[in-house]
Amino acid sequence: MNVATDWALPLVWAQQSELDSIPWLKWIIVLAVVFFGIFPGIVAYMVWGERKVAGRFQDRIGPNRVGPFGLLQPIADAIKLITKEDIVPRTADQWVHLLAPVMILVSAFLVLPVIPFGLGLAAVNPPSGLIYLIAVSSISALGIFLAGWSSRNKYSLLGAMRAVAQLVSYEVPQVMSVIPVILWTGSLSMVAIFDRQVEYGWFIFSPPGLLAFILLTIANIAEVNRTPFDLPEAESEIIAGYHTEYSGMRFGLFFLAEYLSVFAVSCLGTAVFLGGGTLPWPFTGEPVVTLGSGQGLLSLILVNLPLIGIFMAKVGLYVFLMFWIRCTLPRLRVDQLMSFAWKVMVPLSIINVFIAALWYEFVFRPGRPNYLLGWGVTAPLVLISVIVVLSIYKAQMKADLAASPTSRRRIATAN
């Protein structure tokens, strides 16, 4: 192959006929309506929902002034943010300062097209869907660091360093906890993962699946920087962390990106473990199609309406779980945060990969699935590994506490 053809390779991939067959108009409509209309709308009302829920948890009413039940609150907030003065510190790195929130928001948006909201109702279905999803969602760590670094504020920098340390630590268990799903499906495509669950039931209904789901949920909450993992923006310690120097709509972008990420990770959890839009009992559906395969978009949506409803209900419950945890738990200490990731989550997710392989042998291996034997072998294994890892962690914490110069026992004996 000579240089000329090497350079021509991208053109070979995108052959003229293939580009001609792309339904540009349809895609632009999908983008404008779904991705830049419905999803931001959902996110805006998630903010409203969280304020209502948090209000109820704290024995308040929550927003109730703007419109009935405060329903117009998100619009009022948007208008307020957009008419603020645009203040950027003089000494900040102007371009990077602008680019950072854009990057975080883009990474939150890019997660969404591979999520199958119904039977074949994913905007795209690349064969590497899951790895693509995890790759783009980790771009946000970079954006957060750029935001903290470019502000030239010490609190921002501290927040950014904390954020990066936390995000990379929790990314390992997040990435590893979805390996059972890949193992059971034999594919990285999100649509294939969904189809497998239509066929075999939800992946959460197995001991390793349950453990993986719990690990994924904890890692998800840490990845979107929410309480109890909100150290990067701990108000009482470092003002607002990496977005201290952001005001008006620039801050609004961080806000939007955070809630869009919450929505995206909830969709991920629902799609890979909770069976997407299916009900727990078996269901026979239409053959799987995506936007590219030429079927009418409208009919696709109509067929999928009940599935979208169920999917959104599950996502709503998952998001509510996050709100609930936020209202219930206090913030962790930074050393607890890091050691929990490396000493509990990582070992458990590694062990879980092998328990999942066992489950595959009992249930998914072609032949008759043996659920009884599967549960009988994997459930005790999961229990034992959780107990062992947690007790080692606890003993370690105790030893650390005893060895620390400010421990209660030392002070007591000194007195």
Next chain:
Amino acid sequence: MIIYNYVFIGMLLLGAIGFAMAPVIVMGILGPKKRSKSKSEIYECGLLTTGETWVRFRIQYYIYAIMFLVFDIETVFLYPWAAAYESLGLFALVEMVIFLLILAVGLVYAWAKGVLKWV
């Protein structure tokens, strides 16, 4: 067929950049513009910032980054292994156990050396 997916993702990427930039630009047009010297200072609880912010910081963060790299590359191996598990059979499972054991030894070593301890 695959090109389909990435053309759509490319369109989404451009759209998302536009979606993010537009309100910031609108804010620049609509918002009040009352510049002042103290307003464009860095906000550190009302005190003037002292010293350089862009300094070198502690090694602890880099150690975690290195640990992350090790495990992230591990997952790059694990993903294809998991996707192809059905056809690989017992040999691949044993190999993966050995591979992960080596990494686990690394984690235990780091743990014993106190690398995972946040001081």
